[in-house]
Amino acid sequence: MCTYVTEQSATSGSGKGAAGWFPLTSTTVYFDHPVHAQADHTLNLDFVNPDRGASARVAVELTADSAVGLVAAIARVLTQVQPELTGVDEPAARRLLEAAEALRKS
Structure with missing residues (x-):
């Protein structure tokens, strides 16, 4: 489909x-x-x-599982780099990581 x-x-x-x-x-x-x-x-x-x-x-x-793993890996990296370098809000990156991890558990 x-x-x-x-x-x-x-x-x-x-x-x-x-x-x-x-x-x-x-x-x-x-x-x-x-x-x-x-x-x-x-x-x-x-x-x-x-x-x-x-x-x-x-x-x-x-695969969907690989895509979710990639999102989680990206979010993990963005939470470990200073926001001044990335321009990404760290709390938002953490929420993205939590969402990706929740998808993997379902």
Whole structure:
């Protein structure tokens, strides 16, 4: 079953594709059938820069459990780095970590 659940987010960073590094401008997140991963459904991340064409894309297909683990890992790192360096509110990062950990327990 296709979910069609899709979110887009403005992105500031860099990705490495076949032609080397390129600036990222957006990320599409969706839960659907994977192209390559051996799972029925995956959380898919497409990091892109549409102005650079189809080759400026880094695609990732994660099982739901792996995606939750990634969110938790990101939150753990953000809670350990000084907010002055990240610009991320530490209590908010802790809440994100708690939410990710709660998802893994369910």
